[in-house]
Amino acid sequence: MSTPARVLPQDRPAALRVLGATALVGVVATVWLGLFVTPPDQFMGNLVRLLYIHPPMAWVAFLAYGVATLASLLYLWPRTRAEHFDRLAGASAEVGVVFTGLTLVSGSIWGRPTWGAWWVWDPLLTTTALLFVLYLGYLALRRVPGEFHVRARRSAMAALIAFVDVPIVYFSVEWWRSLHQAPTVLNPTTHKTYVHGSMFWTLLLGFVSFTLVYIWLMAHRYRLARLQDLEDVEGLEVALEERRAEGDAG
Amino acid sequence: MNGYVEAGYVVVLGTLGTYGVALAARERVARRRLGTASSAAPxxxxxxxxxxxxxxxxxxxxxxxxxxxxxxxxx
Known part of the structure; x- marks a missing residue:
């Protein structure tokens, strides 16, 4: 049997380039509106400008972990089990960890002038830090060597366990007395926004733009994971061929 | 404005930019390595x-x- 031509994932497909360009334009517009166009807040002053990036970071982290959990469930379900769901879970979780880290850092930078401290052991902050550590552990677990499906199955289980912390983070401001403010974008009763005018649209643009950034990063991380898997298989095949050649020579 | 706002934007955008560039670079390296290995593979x-x-x-x-x-x- 001859070896067919190798078909690698397409190098920078047009859709991905368009997505990246759109995300970049959105982020630039968010930064421009957030820093130079929107007015200072009546209570927070200019510090409100950090809120055009901080809540989108948290939203994207939740979204990324949601995607990782869904992909893990699809991997664990025997009828839908496929390698690409494992890769998707790993890629999404890694991007989620980056956004969780940025949520913590941007929140800390906002908290220093607002609360007078870089860090407080507030329920929301503490559970978010726990979330960060849980998914770091998940990423570490993915790197433990082993047969593909064994590693993928235990990673998927770990992803499901780690996701338990996501609703705890979200509802912590309601369940416990918290220094961190409750959700203030939408009123849960009236479904009307608390944020007005250009401030609302800038915040909305921030949510959309950073979601696009997430999709772009996740797509690239997925493609990298696929290339790494191909490399692993290739390395194994080369090693097997070398052993066969040694055997034939002997 | 104050330094906190600028610092927040620099950290967020800098980190995302660095991560994105690193991913693209790693992808390129992996692709090149696979291309090389492919030509050398038995x-x-x-x-x-x-x-x-x-x-x-x-x-x-x-x-x-x-x-x-x-x-x-x-x-």
Whole structure:
């Protein structure tokens, strides 16, 4: 049997380039509106400008972990089990960890002038830090060597366990007395926004733009994971061929 | 404005930019390495064994099991 031509994932497909360009334009517009166009807040002053990036970071982290959990469930379900769901879970979780880290850092930078401290052991902050550590552990677990499906199955289980912390983070401001403010974008009763005018649209643009950034990063991380898997298989095949050649020579 | 706002934007945008560039660079390196390995790889291996992800995303282990049942494809 001859070896067919190798078909690698397409190098920078047009859709991905368009997505990246759109995300970049959105982020630039968010930064421009957030820093130079929107007015200072009546209570927070200019510090409100950090809120055009901080809540989108948290939203994207939740979204990324949601995607990782869904992909893990699809991997664990025997009828839908496929390698690409494992890769998707790993890629999404890694991007989620980056956004969780940025949520913590941007929140800390906002908290220093607002609360007078870089860090407080507030329920929301503490559970978010726990979330960060849980998914770091998940990423570490993915790197433990082993047969593909064994590693993928235990990673998927770990992803499901780690996701338990996501609703705890979200509802912590309601369940416990918290220094961190409750959700203030939408009123849960009236479904009307608390944020007005250009401030609302800038915040909305921030949510959309950073979601696009997430999709772009996740797509690239997925493609990298696929290339790494191909490399692993290739390395194994080369090693097997070398052993066969040694055997034939002997 | 104050330094906190600028610092927040620099940290967030800088980190995302660095991460994105690093991913793209790692992808390029992996692609180049695979291209090199492909030209040096021995012939005689099947497409399924080489690229399990392209054959319905099934595993390499599953493909080996299928190959063993194919007449004339054994070692």
């Amino acid at each position: 012939t005689g291996t099947s497409a399924k064994a080489d690229f399990p992800a392209q054959a319905g995303e099934a595993s390499a282990v599953e493909h080996r099991a299928v190959e063993e049942t194919e007449p004339g494809s054994g070692p």
